[in-house]
Amino acid sequence: MNQKKTILHIIQNFGRGGAETAVVGVLKNLHEYRNVVVTLDPLNQFGDELTYDAYYCLNLKSYYLFPTVIGTLKKIIRKEKVDLVHSQLYWSTVLARFSVPKHIPLVTSIQASLTNSVEYKKGWICQLDKMSYRFRKSTILGVSEHTLMDYFSFLRLQPHDTHVLYNFVDTGKFNREPIPVMRKPGEPFRLVSVGNLKPQKNQQFMLDAFRLLKDIPVSLDIYGDGQLQETFERFIQMNNLPVRLMGKVNNLPERLPGYDLFLMSSWYEGFSLAVLEGMAMGKPMLLSDIPTFTEQADSTAEYFSLSNPENLAEKIRFLYQHPERLQEMSVTGRERVMRLYTLQHHLQALRKIYAKELSGR
Structure with missing residues (x-):
């Protein structure tokens, strides 16, 4: 032997x-x-x-x-x-x-x-x-x-x-068949983001975009903690934004099914584990158009430029109005994870x- x-x-x-x-x-x-x-x-x-x-x-x-x-x-x-x-x-x-x-x-x-x-x-x-x-x-x-x-x-x-x-991605924990988007008229469009609260993750860009979204019922929960927590809390309160800082949790796979769209606005990434986990859970992706995100998700996600928060706000409005695109991304994103990652x-x-x-x- x-x-x-x-x-x-x-x-x-x-x-x-x-x-x-x-x-x-x-x-x-x-x-x-x-x-x-x-x-x-x-x-x-x-x-x-x-x-x-x-x-x-x-x-x-x-x-x-x-x-x-x-x-x-x-x-x-x-x-x-x-x-x-x-x-x-x-x-x-x-x-x-x-x-x-x-x-x-x-x-x-x-x-x-x-x-x-x-x-x-x-x-x-x-x-x-x-x-x-x-x-x-x-x-x-x-x-x-x-x-x-x-x-x-x-x-x-x-x-x-x-x-x-x-x-x-750990498919033993993060693995859920996509289900049809069944949001009722007037029901909040529920967005989620996962990442430490630090400059690289660029959550301030998301908050700036949410200042421009007073015209649709939309909310955002951000999971993670870090050095910018107090800064973000003040900004959210000052601008009366429908955003919650959820901190770190141990049961993210149980929480993700309650959201309609997964959002990330990072300046740069290596190869985001959070994005893979969201895709494996059948969450449609809205991502900043950085090279590693486009390599990860390819055509299974929607992307926005980091040049102006209005670009992100417009993408959120578009997806709010087009549940069929959400459903398509949900299916193709999960298939991509299971095929490659x-x-x-x-x-x-x-x-x-x-x-x-x-x-x-």
């Missing part, structure tokens, strides 16, 4: 985000490998959902101190006889590039566009990424075509080996990448 190959998965922590959710889902199903997990700090918001064969926490008080644990990570790699390392997110990747021996394959997942990233506006962040990549080239997995191309063009690097590996699709592609990398050893 052949001994299992060992993969070391390194990530900053397990706060609930897209990258972390994907890793947890993969670890539950990648039984043909021995999985070692390394985190830079101990945060774990998944509890017992996180599974592994061995776990190490580097307990970094500050990510800026990553050079102090390069030796520790090298020792873990030797002790666990690691065959391949897969890194996620910025600081884990930089650390891995300076720690993983040249004879061990290194795979890196890129989760977001760099061009619009606030962090990458700091010159030294870019330089450290470029320097670490040149020091130790790794196989790059982009969560979308746009994210992959943007990484190399923004950093002005020559690609070494690249693949697109789309994120996936399930865990099974993700695992199939990831296994091929791992097999290719390990075949050279």
